[in-house]
Amino acid sequence: MLRKNRLFTPGPTPLLPSAQVAMASAGMHHRTAEFRALYTRTLADLKAFVGTRNDVLMLASSGTGAMEAAVSNLTSPGDKVLVLTAGKFGERWRDLTKAYGCAVEVVSAPYGETFTLGAVREKLDGARVLYVQATESSTGARHDIEGIARLLKGTDTFLVVDAITGLGTTRFDVDGWGIDMLIGGSQKAVMVPPGLAYLSVSERAWERMATARQPRYYFDLRKERKAAANGESAFTPATALVAALAAAMEFIRQMGEGNMAAGRDALIRNATISAEMTRAAAQTMGLQLFAPTCPADALTAIVPPNGADSGVIVRAFRDRFNAIVANGQGEMKGKVFRIAHLGYYDYLDTIGIIGALEHVLTESVKTRQYEYGVGLKAAQTAFARMTSGEEQAAGV
Amino acid sequence: MLRKNRLFTPGPTPLLPSAQVAMASAGMHHRTAEFRALYTRTLADLKAFVGTRNDVLMLASSGTGAMEAAVSNLTSPGDKVLVLTAGKFGERWRDLTKAYGCAVEVVSAPYGETFTLGAVREKLDGARVLYVQATESSTGARHDIEGIARLLKGTDTFLVVDAITGLGTTRFDVDGWGIDMLIGGSQKAVMVPPGLAYLSVSERAWERMATARQPRYYFDLRKERKAAANGESAFTPATALVAALAAAMEFIRQMGEGNMAAGRDALIRNATISAEMTRAAAQTMGLQLFAPTCPADALTAIVPPNGADSGVIVRAFRDRFNAIVANGQGEMKGKVFRIAHLGYYDYLDTIGIIGALEHVLTESVKTRQYEYGVGLKAAQTAFARMTSGEEQAAGV
Numbered sequence: 001m002l003r004k005n006r007l008f009t010p011g012p013t014p015l016l017p018s019a020q021v022a023m024a025s026a027g028m029h030h031r032t033a034e035f036r037a038l039y040t041r042t043l044a045d046l047k048a049f050v051g052t053r054n055d056v057l058m059l060a061s062s063g064t065g066a067m068e069a070a071v072s073n074l075t076s077p078g079d080k081v082l083v084l085t086a087g088k089f090g091e092r093w094r095d096l097t098k099a100y101g102c103a104v105e106v107v108s109a110p111y112g113e114t115f116t117l118g119a120v121r122e123k124l125d126g127a128r129v130l131y132v133q134a135t136e137s138s139t140g141a142r143h144d145i146e147g148i149a150r151l152l153k154g155t156d157t158f159l160v161v162d163a164i165t166g167l168g169t170t171r172f173d174v175d176g177w178g179i180d181m182l183i184g185g186s187q188k189a190v191m192v193p194p195g196l197a198y199l200s201v202s203e204r205a206w207e208r209m210a211t212a213r214q215p216r217y218y219f220d221l222r223k224e225r226k227a228a229a230n231g232e233s234a235f236t237p238a239t240a241l242v243a244a245l246a247a248a249m250e251f252i253r254q255m256g257e258g259n260m261a262a263g264r265d266a267l268i269r270n271a272t273i274s275a276e277m278t279r280a281a282a283q284t285m286g287l288q289l290f291a292p293t294c295p296a297d298a299l300t301a302i303v304p305p306n307g308a309d310s311g312v313i314v315r316a317f318r319d320r321f322n323a324i325v326a327n328g329q330g331e332m333k334g335k336v337f338r339i340a341h342l343g344y345y346d347y348l349d350t351i352g353i354i355g356a357l358e359h360v361l362t363e364s365v366k367t368r369q370y371e372y373g374v375g376l377k378a379a380q381t382a383f384a385r386m387t388s389g390e391e392q393a394a395g396v
Numbered sequence: 397m398l399r400k401n402r403l404f405t406p407g408p409t410p411l412l413p414s415a416q417v418a419m420a421s422a423g424m425h426h427r428t429a430e431f432r433a434l435y436t437r438t439l440a441d442l443k444a445f446v447g448t449r450n451d452v453l454m455l456a457s458s459g460t461g462a463m464e465a466a467v468s469n470l471t472s473p474g475d476k477v478l479v480l481t482a483g484k485f486g487e488r489w490r491d492l493t494k495a496y497g498c499a500v501e502v503v504s505a506p507y508g509e510t511f512t513l514g515a516v517r518e519k520l521d522g523a524r525v526l527y528v529q530a531t532e533s534s535t536g537a538r539h540d541i542e543g544i545a546r547l548l549k550g551t552d553t554f555l556v557v558d559a560i561t562g563l564g565t566t567r568f569d570v571d572g573w574g575i576d577m578l579i580g581g582s583q584k585a586v587m588v589p590p591g592l593a594y595l596s597v598s599e600r601a602w603e604r605m606a607t608a609r610q611p612r613y614y615f616d617l618r619k620e621r622k623a624a625a626n627g628e629s630a631f632t633p634a635t636a637l638v639a640a641l642a643a644a645m646e647f648i649r650q651m652g653e654g655n656m657a658a659g660r661d662a663l664i665r666n667a668t669i670s671a672e673m674t675r676a677a678a679q680t681m682g683l684q685l686f687a688p689t690c691p692a693d694a695l696t697a698i699v700p701p702n703g704a705d706s707g708v709i710v711r712a713f714r715d716r717f718n719a720i721v722a723n724g725q726g727e728m729k730g731k732v733f734r735i736a737h738l739g740y741y742d743y744l745d746t747i748g749i750i751g752a753l754e755h756v757l758t759e760s761v762k763t764r765q766y767e768y769g770v771g772l773k774a775a776q777t778a779f780a781r782m783t784s785g786e787e788q789a790a791g792v
């Protein structure tokens with residue numbers, strides 16, 4: 001049978017058609033009034049999407065670029081920082097802060113789990129910055145950012161959150177909780193290709209930058225703030241991606257019938273429904289979720305049954321359906337497979353990948369017969385429960 | 397939940413991405429060497445797709461334009477013609493031939509059924525042309541073109557087949573069976589927007605045109621044949637659609653690993669699998685197919701349960717999932733709904749629309765409770781049966 005390109009990876013995610021058109025149409029020069037208007041509007045939209053009064057900036061880089069900016073702009077060599085890690089992206093915070101010569105304290109939890117607030121509190125004293133993920137994409141776990149923020153309230157420890165797969169899949173109160181930097185990426189819930197990072201920067205973070213002694217140039221956020229005030233970027237911006245992001249922001253606003261915050265919440269709800277459908281299906285099929293106690297709605301990591309290698313499952317999804325599902329990363333390679341929910345997915349996508357999963361398990365993991373339709377029925381039941389009455393809502 | 401634009405109508409069908417890109421990129425002038433090369437190649441590709449040694453021409457019109465050409469180029473006023481009708485498109489042949497003053501004999505079968513060859517044979521004598529559909533899109537029925545062609549073999553009655561939804565969903569042997577004109581449209585199995593018709597023309601059809609006395613100008617096929625010999629169209633061609641069609645032809649060829657006939661057969665097989673999945677689901681759910689004895693693979697027409705109005709079901713698909721499923725046409729309005737299989741559909745699409753159908757029936761036709769997953773399981777079982785071992789085939 002025909003096999004369309006089907007991305008079910010937690011980034012890159014399926015592209016929004018209006019963003020594709022905008023990207024293909026963008027031939028503008030970046031030092032023009034036209035682009036300045038686009039850039040200014042897109043930054044304002046991002047700010048409303050993030051939901052903060054803080055500055056929001058954009059970088060022509062992957063999300064890791066913004067993570068590096070959050071280290072090089074906020075620390076000095078020898079500073080004590082606290083890194084919370086329970087997966088590959090937590091380890092990236094550790095590696096980044098070490099690369100910049102920080103004195104790195106680590107609170108770690110096993111892959112698939114999250115930290116206790118007690119363990120965080122114990123190591124907090126004297127930390128200049130706490131670095132954490134909102135959702136750990138390598139394991140499908142969600143960390144309690146609100147709880148962590150509460151620990152830090154009133155202290156001098158800055159809170160930096162990698163929300164690259166968290167934005168658009170879980171709620172944040174950036175200003176209320178006191179998040180100093182919240183980081184997002186373009187190829188995630190906002191439905192455009194990789195190449196842009198964006199982040200919010202608190203007032204006290206700007207102050208810290210004046211004294212932070214790390215070498216930085218391309219990711220010097222003060223340069224970007226100054227340029228943004230004139231509707232520009234400090235360095236050549238990725239114009240086509242900005243145009244795509246602008247279209248995506250407009251789409252999200254329309255999901256909220258003109259209100260960006262409502263649109264963002266609808267996008268989060270969309271991921272939650274897709275995640276609930278997938279979790280219900282997996283559990284009814286007797287599959288083990290990898291992060292059952294703290295599941296993120298951005299993606300679901302599932303343990304292959306009967307000790308099978310998840311690479312076999314990932315390959316079967318690809319060969320049989322041209323559906324790209326993610327293998328585990330780092331030490332999780334071969335041990336989990338990951339199905340994404342963030343961004344541009346609808347009911348047909350989600351029910352389709354669950355149906356495909358039933359075939360993949362039947363055909364590839366031969367030690368057990370899976371009955372067709374069992375996972376699908378559980379997903380349908382979850383969908384019906386979560387969306388009854390939704391047909392009255394406006395279509396998007 | 398998000399609702400993507402989901403076309404499940406038997407034309408227009410979902411657009412092929414590479415055709416969309418080609419269409420958006422096509423800014424060429426039509427009297428240039430560049431366009432002549434494109435046009436010539438596309439006509440040659442269409443010829444291989446149709447599978448004939450006859451001429452194949454293209455018209456900037458909907459499929460009905462080519463149907464009109466098949467009347468105005470092959471008949472003279474007062475000619476006896478035989479029209480086989482079992483639905484709205486059969487009636488179109490009747491109306492067209494009447495509009496041109498032919499002496500129209502009709503063999504009709506009830507909507508949802510097909511003709512007996514005996515009934516056709518009885519009325520055949522003296523008919524200059526027999527007009528028929530390969531698949532009647534208004535009812536989901538398939539007519540026996542091979543059997544009808546056998547009746548006509550060796551007679552002076554020309555055979556004209558509207559294969560607008562038949563091409564790419566059912567097999568034809570144009571030259572072996574002796575089909576004088578076979579008509580297709582762009583918005584069907586070939587996955588591009590409406591606006592182009594194409595048709596094959598037999599040698600004796602060209603001879604008939606010399607004596608056929610009907611007024612004709614735009615649809616005068618002799619003009620198109622002459623222009624096509626120079627890589628041109630007689631009138632301004634729909635350049636962007638031609639570029640899209642060229643990309644679609646290339647896609648179909650790649651489905652056949654470089655062989656157009658193999659690609660076409662793979663496309664037909666694709667529709668057959670989608671149709672079998674849908675028929676299995678519907679029947680397992682206790683739904684009545686509208687054309688159970690002669691179902692087309694282009695689309696499946698289903699009778700709403702419990703005397704419900706199919707408009708309610710069509711509206712629920714749209715409001716709940718933004719999935720556009722077709723209502724009945726003409727006298728079938730309100731009595732059937734139609735789900736398409738022709739063109740760019742894969743497993744996830746088909747399983748998705750069947751899942752959606754289960755919700756629609758549960759929520760909109762309240763006189764009976766449908767159990768989730770029952771139709772899906774039947775569809776999965778059909779898919780598994782028809783595609784086992786397919787993962788070894790090349791992806792397209």
